[in-house]
Amino acid sequence: MESTNTRGVGWTWLAVLVAVFMVAIDTLVVTTALPVIRVDLGADLEGLEWTVNAYTLTFAVFLLSGAALGDRLGRRAVFGGALVVFIAASALAALSDSVGMLVTARAIQGLGAAAILPLTLTLLASVVSPEQRGHAFGLWGAMVGLGIALGPVIGGSITEYQSWQWIFWINVPIGLLLLPVLARVRESRGGAGRLDPVGTVLVTAGLFGIVYGLVRGNGEGWTSGSVLTGLIGGGVLVLAFLAWESRAKAPMVPLSLFRTRGFSLTMVAALIMPFGVFGAIFLATQYLQTVLGYTPLEAGVRTLPWTAMPLLAAPISGRLTDKIGGRPLVFLGLIMQAVGIGWVGLIAEPDLAYGRLVIPFILTGLGLGTFLAPVAQLAIGFAPPELEGVASGVSNAIRQFGTVLGVSVAGAILGAYGGFTSGQTFTDGLVVAYLVAASALAVGALVTLGIPGRAEPRPVPVARSGAGQTVSAARR
Structure with missing residues (x-):
C-alpha cells in the first residue's frame, strides 16, 4: 500500500465530491416532482410514499454492508460497481411508465447509493493524512448538505422546464463521466470487511413488513390480514434480527454499543429527528403545489429557508460541540425543529400566505443544522475506538430508518385525516401530521436530557488482562 503516495489524490477528490453530491441530491430531488408524478402515472398516496421510501429503505439497510464489501473487495472496485448500479437504476426510473416500475428503480438506486456514500468517506480517508481529515470531512459534509438543500430546487426546475423523468436522466451522463475518473483513483482496502x-x-x-403495513393501513384497513401480517410479522423479524445480532460472530450492528446509556439515547434522538422532519418535508412540497398553487420550481425555491439553513448552522454547531459538548446542541436542535414544525401545523390553511411560513421554515432548518454535527460526535464519542466506524455507520443507518418511518407515518396520517380531494382536506391531514411530528421531536428533546454531559468514553488501559480487556473511563 502506498500510504504516503500522492498519486490519484486529485482524482479521488473529484470522484468523491461529485458522487456524494449526486447521491445527496437524490434524497430529496423527487419531492418537488411528486405532484406531477401523481398525475402523470396515476399514482395514489401509497405510490408516492413508496417512491420516496424505496430509495431510503434500501439505502439504510445496505449502508453498513456496502462499507464492509469495500473493505473486503476493494473500495474503488465496489464504488465503481455501485456507481454502475446507480446509473442503470436512474435510467430505469426515467423510463418508468408505472408507479411499480418507478418504485423498483428507486429501490435499486438506493442499493447503489448505500455503497457509494460510505465508500466516499473511506476513499477520501485513504489519501488524506490524519491531520487533514477534519477539514476533508468538513468539505464532504458541506457537499452532502449542499446536495440536500438544492435537491428540491433542482428537482422543481427540471420538472417544470423539462419533465420529471430528467431528474433521473441527469444522473446518467454524470455517472458515466465519473467511471473513467475512478480508473485514476488508487485502490485501497481496510479492516476485515466482515459481512452479516x-x-x-x-x-x-x-x-x-412494518413500512408495508403503515403504507397500506388506510387503504386496506388497519385490521386487514395483509396489514396485520406486515406490522406484526415485520416486528417479529426485527426482534429476530436483534436476537441474531446478539450471538452473530460478525454482527452488522454490535449490540454492545447500546450497553452505553449515552449511545442508546443518542440513537433514539437520531431516529426521532428524521421521523419528524422528513415526513414533514414530504408533505410540505406537496402542500406548496397542491394547495397553495406554486409550480414545482417555485415550491423548490420556497423550501430553501428550510433546507439551506443547515449549511449555515452546521459549521457553527460543529465548532460549539468541541467547546460545550454535544448534548445541549442536540437538545436545542430538536426543540427548534419541534417549534418550527408545530408552528406550521398551527397556522396551516388552504389560502395561507407564504410569508407566514418563512420564519418557521428558517427555525426548523437552523434546528436541523444545529442537530447534525453534535449527534455525529456523540455517536462516535460514546463508542470504543475500535467501533468508531461502525458507530458512525449505525447512526447514519438509524437516521435513514427514521426517514422511512417518518414518511410512512406522515402519509398514513394524511390518508386517515385528509387526502387529495380538496385543498381543505389536504390541509386537515397535514395539520395533524405536523402536530404529531412536533410532539415526537419534543419527546426526543426530553430524551436527550438523559445523555451524559460529555461524550468522551475512551477506554483507559489502567488494567489489562490476558484477553486484552481494558477498564473504560467512567462516563459522567
Whole structure:
C-alpha cells in the first residue's frame, strides 16, 4: 500500500465530491416532482410514499454492508460497481411508465447509493493524512448538505422546464463521466470487511413488513390480514434480527454499543429527528403545489429557508460541540425543529400566505443544522475506538430508518385525516401530521436530557488482562 503516495489524490477528490453530491441530491430531488408524478402515472398516496421510501429503505439497510464489501473487495472496485448500479437504476426510473416500475428503480438506486456514500468517506480517508481529515470531512459534509438543500430546487426546475423523468436522466451522463475518473483513483482496502447476510435479510424483511403495513393501513384497513401480517410479522423479524445480532460472530450492528446509556439515547434522538422532519418535508412540497398553487420550481425555491439553513448552522454547531459538548446542541436542535414544525401545523390553511411560513421554515432548518454535527460526535464519542466506524455507520443507518418511518407515518396520517380531494382536506391531514411530528421531536428533546454531559468514553488501559480487556473511563 502506498500510504504516503500522492498519486490519484486529485482524482479521488473529484470522484468523491461529485458522487456524494449526486447521491445527496437524490434524497430529496423527487419531492418537488411528486405532484406531477401523481398525475402523470396515476399514482395514489401509497405510490408516492413508496417512491420516496424505496430509495431510503434500501439505502439504510445496505449502508453498513456496502462499507464492509469495500473493505473486503476493494473500495474503488465496489464504488465503481455501485456507481454502475446507480446509473442503470436512474435510467430505469426515467423510463418508468408505472408507479411499480418507478418504485423498483428507486429501490435499486438506493442499493447503489448505500455503497457509494460510505465508500466516499473511506476513499477520501485513504489519501488524506490524519491531520487533514477534519477539514476533508468538513468539505464532504458541506457537499452532502449542499446536495440536500438544492435537491428540491433542482428537482422543481427540471420538472417544470423539462419533465420529471430528467431528474433521473441527469444522473446518467454524470455517472458515466465519473467511471473513467475512478480508473485514476488508487485502490485501497481496510479492516476485515466482515459481512452479516443473515442480519441483512432479517432487518430488510422486518422493516419492509412494518413500512408495508403503515403504507397500506388506510387503504386496506388497519385490521386487514395483509396489514396485520406486515406490522406484526415485520416486528417479529426485527426482534429476530436483534436476537441474531446478539450471538452473530460478525454482527452488522454490535449490540454492545447500546450497553452505553449515552449511545442508546443518542440513537433514539437520531431516529426521532428524521421521523419528524422528513415526513414533514414530504408533505410540505406537496402542500406548496397542491394547495397553495406554486409550480414545482417555485415550491423548490420556497423550501430553501428550510433546507439551506443547515449549511449555515452546521459549521457553527460543529465548532460549539468541541467547546460545550454535544448534548445541549442536540437538545436545542430538536426543540427548534419541534417549534418550527408545530408552528406550521398551527397556522396551516388552504389560502395561507407564504410569508407566514418563512420564519418557521428558517427555525426548523437552523434546528436541523444545529442537530447534525453534535449527534455525529456523540455517536462516535460514546463508542470504543475500535467501533468508531461502525458507530458512525449505525447512526447514519438509524437516521435513514427514521426517514422511512417518518414518511410512512406522515402519509398514513394524511390518508386517515385528509387526502387529495380538496385543498381543505389536504390541509386537515397535514395539520395533524405536523402536530404529531412536533410532539415526537419534543419527546426526543426530553430524551436527550438523559445523555451524559460529555461524550468522551475512551477506554483507559489502567488494567489489562490476558484477553486484552481494558477498564473504560467512567462516563459522567
